[in-house]
Amino acid sequence: MTDDLDDTSPDAASEDRRFFLKQTMFIAGLSMAPADILHAALAPDDGPVGNAVKARISLTINGRRKRLTVDPRMTLLDLLRENQGLTGTKKGCDFGQCGACTVHIDGRRALSCLTFAVMQHGRKVTTIEGLSHGEQLHPLQEAFIRHDGFQCGYCTPGQLMSGVACIREGHADSADEVREYMSGNLCRCGAYPNIVDAILEVKKEGRKV
């Protein structure tokens, strides 16, 4: 399975080496233990795994499986931005009040600032970078351009991730419904009417989102 792994970040790699050293010392201490205990200690995807310094996780980000070593205090948002270089997901308030950090976890929209990366072990995360197919924009991205659904653009990745989920959930049948189900995404520029129009249009077209 190791060839599935894409762990190119230099930080994460060096962290992994430190983890390896620690684990090696741990194993040395256990060298008198029966073989099955050693085996259990080494099972790759079997968490918990963490002392107060580093924890080992594996998760899928935009379709690529990653094995990472993280500080348990690191939020999923910080992992995406600082460790994985996926800066499309924005840090707005960092307290769950603005929705700029919205991503999909196992297909459902969630706030990446209010969850620790270590808790996402085994899950599939999709960010704004995973929404389009290469140069081909997602239908909602195209609709945002047609309807001028943004001004400064800072809230836009969160709006798009939330808007796609809103349509998938079946909560985009009227402007009122869209406003209610999009209320977790704030836009200080006030592009709300255009965002609502874009979501309603994509829903109406009935295209697969």
Added chain:
Amino acid sequence: MRPFQYLRPKTVGEAVTMAADHPDAQYIAGGTNLIDLMKRGITSPSTLIDINHLPLKKIEHRYDRTRIGALALNSDVAQHKLVTRRQPLLAEALLAGASGQIRNMATVGGNLLQRTRCSYFYDVAMPCNKRNPGSGCSAEGGINRTHAIFFNANEKPSCIAVHASDMCVALTALDTDVVIAGPNGERTLPFKDFHRLSTQQPELDTYLAPGELVTAIEVQDNAFTEHHHYLKVRDRASYAFALVAVAAALQMDGGKIWEARVALGGVAHKPWRYWAVELMLRGNAPSEKLFREVAEHEMRSAKAGEYNAYKINLTANAMVAALKTAAGIS
């Protein structure tokens, strides 16, 4: 943020044992409130026990009760057929709370255990009896616009913050039990005895013992499925905590009210149930005049601070409006 040890149990027994072994540990499920509190340094556990892998997500009907696992997500509960069919008031209240994203993360157990959103509790530079027992209450002489108007009659409150949940207001109106696992096995608490009023220990929100884990709630079947309403009044149309919320449920037959439930959010340290109002409604024909009478009767025991006197009228009006909608009176 203070470093913490991260543990991930697979069974309830394992989780409870871990909590007993680490006195400073906290359970984490959705994390939507706890992580917020940890970032601000209001809570700093040395160990986090991630309970997301425990088998506590199930929603089922057993005998005459809807049993909802503590890890069921708010969004899943709100749209589950068992809940929309048998407990529509609960579904309504859940959808009035938070946002689409947060409802996808927040669990039932976590909703029960969320802390107050009093701004002084969140401001670590200010005294707060709930955050730092004995330091004083900044809200009492401060901006208490969102604070409580109902208190324990026998004691001076040391904290005037309100409980933030919508779900808990509906559960207070219904007959609910909380199922709890602990080092000595399982026990059950009636919902009305789960949360505390603000007494001399405002740092404690509930009667859970240290290390105990909420595993499920059980809501009794009822005859309120036709006549119910959850009315939430807030500063903006959506995604804000309640200034006042009313859960109203009526059982009506032959033009009369046979059973009534009224619970309020945003007015006390825990969701507030109106026992006297319920008795006064029973046996009467529903009318705006009756609803106005009972609402104002109950408001006589309300006590406002400098900035929240508006809540007294607002609560009475919200009660009348919610009861009218529940009864189908326009």
